Structures are given as structure tokens and as C-alpha cells.
Amino acid sequence: MGKNFDAVYKERADAVETALDKYVTLKNNYQSKIYEAMRYSLLGGGKRLRGVLCLTGGLLAGGAEKDVMPFACAMEMIHTYSLVHDDLPAMDNDDMRRGKLTCHKKFDEATAILAGDALLNGAFELMLKSKGRESDTLKAMEIIAEASGTEGMIGGQTVDLMCEGKEISKDLLLYLHRHKTGALISAALLSGYVACGGKNEGTAVLREYAEKIGLAFQVVDDILDITGDEKTLGKPIGSDNKNHKNTFIGFMGLDGSKEYAKELSAAAAETVKGLGEEGKFLAWLAEYLCDRKF
Numbered sequence: 001m002g003k004n005f006d007a008v009y010k011e012r013a014d015a016v017e018t019a020l021d022k023y024v025t026l027k028n029n030y031q032s033k034i035y036e037a038m039r040y041s042l043l044g045g046g047k048r049l050r051g052v053l054c055l056t057g058g059l060l061a062g063g064a065e066k067d068v069m070p071f072a073c074a075m076e077m078i079h080t081y082s083l084v085h086d087d088l089p090a091m092d093n094d095d096m097r098r099g100k101l102t103c104h105k106k107f108d109e110a111t112a113i114l115a116g117d118a119l120l121n122g123a124f125e126l127m128l129k130s131k132g133r134e135s136d137t138l139k140a141m142e143i144i145a146e147a148s149g150t151e152g153m154i155g156g157q158t159v160d161l162m163c164e165g166k167e168i169s170k171d172l173l174l175y176l177h178r179h180k181t182g183a184l185i186s187a188a189l190l191s192g193y194v195a196c197g198g199k200n201e202g203t204a205v206l207r208e209y210a211e212k213i214g215l216a217f218q219v220v221d222d223i224l225d226i227t228g229d230e231k232t233l234g235k236p237i238g239s240d241n242k243n244h245k246n247t248f249i250g251f252m253g254l255d256g257s258k259e260y261a262k263e264l265s266a267a268a269a270e271t272v273k274g275l276g277e278e279g280k281f282l283a284w285l286a287e288y289l290c291d292r293k294f
């Protein structure tokens, strides 16, 4: 790779941003408002973690960035849809996201629901139109559909809403986060790998890595909701408390959670040791996610 990993991350995140801008364009027709709302929430914010993971999966399989890009952008579109819907009054009822007004505050609730729906459908349309080998494309799409659906993110969100204000076990907290946040993070890396023809033997180690960083990511999210800076985060802190959420802090305290995130990130880095330069990038990413401030 020959560069520092911060620069590599930025390069990949910027490439995803540019491609999203190209794929999700404004249209001058009767429904132009929906394109405006989609672009408002999708562009100009976000770490592009899922997109970067997806590109990295593709590169690990020996693919070219341009071949895996539709999948990387689809991951970011699905992720943004989930945030737009999660912010709605029926769910977390948040006013700020990525440093600006949430979609329903900027537009209105109906538009935010439709913009989320449109991003989800658009993601699948984009993947279907990609130019890779059909069997690889379909396998990658299956991974993403499962991870976003009832046995993945939507399942986790359902359990999360059911558990608000209730005392739950640590096992259920882990289940919830593996589904709500972890599934999509894992699908990002795996779908990129599979879309570029990655061999079955390689998937186990990527799955193990992704499960660990997915959990570490959520633990850090809980920590930032207490210790973070609102301006840097781009959203209010204390929202877990406001929404009576169960968090890792509740189970292991602030210091215990910091320690747990570090352990997970170190274990994740260990799993990808043998994967050459891209493995080194993934190991750096595990550490970066642990130290992140937003």
C-alpha cells in the first residue's frame, strides 16, 4: 500500500462519496422533492465505514475498486435509510444527524419515510445493474438483503424498540447489537469480497473480524453517547438515556466498556494478521474505530 492508513481510509471514503453523488442524482420531474431529500441525507456526512469495508473486501478478493463500488454505495444507501427512519418521531425522534437537521425536520415526516424507502430500493437497483459476474452479484446481494432484514438490522431494531425502558440480560443486549449494527458492518466486508469472486475459504476470517469490530463499534457508540462532543458527533449526546436504552455502560460501567472495546479491537486485528497489506489496513481500522471521536 505504501501510504499511511489514515490517508488510505480517506481516499476510499472520498471515492465512495464521489460515486454516491454520481449514482443518486437529482431529477427534474414531478417527484424531484424525493431526490432532494435522498441526497440531503446521503451526501456530505458520515464516516463511510460500510462503504470503505465493502471496497476493502473487494480488494482483498483481488477485484478492482470500480467493480465493487456499486455494492459499497448500496451499503451506504441502506445505512442512510436506516438512520433516516431511526430518527423519525415513531422511533428515536431525533432532530440532528451528521451535523444537520434530520430528514423529517428539514422536509417532513412523509418525505423522510419515502426518502428512506427510496434509498433502500435504489440500493438494490444499483447492485442489480452492476457489471460483475451474475452469480457473484447475486450472492453479494443475498448477504446484504439478509443482513438488512428481519434476521439482521430490522430484527435488531425491533428488539431494541421492544427493550426500551426494560431491564434486559447482557446476552440479549449482545443479540440486539449483533443484529442492529453488527449485521450490516459484517455484510459490508463480506459482500465486497463475494461480489469480486472471493473464495468461500476466506469468508470465515472476515466474518470473525467483522463481528468483533461490529460489537466494538457499538460499545464505542455507547461510550460516545456519554463522553462525546455534540459538535464533533453531529448529534446530541445523552440520547440513550433519553430513550431509556440498555447500554454497555449500564452493564460494565464506563471504564469497563472502554476496556471491552479495546479487547474486541485487539482480537479483531489479530484475526486479519495473515491477510497482507489489506489485512494491515483492517487491523489499523479496528484500532481507529476504537479510538474514534465521532
Ligand code: GRG
Binding pocket: 045, 046, 047, 048, 049, 079, 081, 082, 083, 085, 086, 098, 153, 154, 157, 180, 181, 218, 221, 294
Ligand atoms: C430503522 C430499520 C431501521 C433500523 C435502524 C442502524 C439503526 C437501525 C439505528 C441507528 C441507531 C444508532 C445510533 C445505532 C448505533 C450505531 C450506529 C449505526 C451509528 C451510526 O453509524 P455511523 O456512526 O454513522 O457509522 P455515519 O453517520 O458515520 O455514517
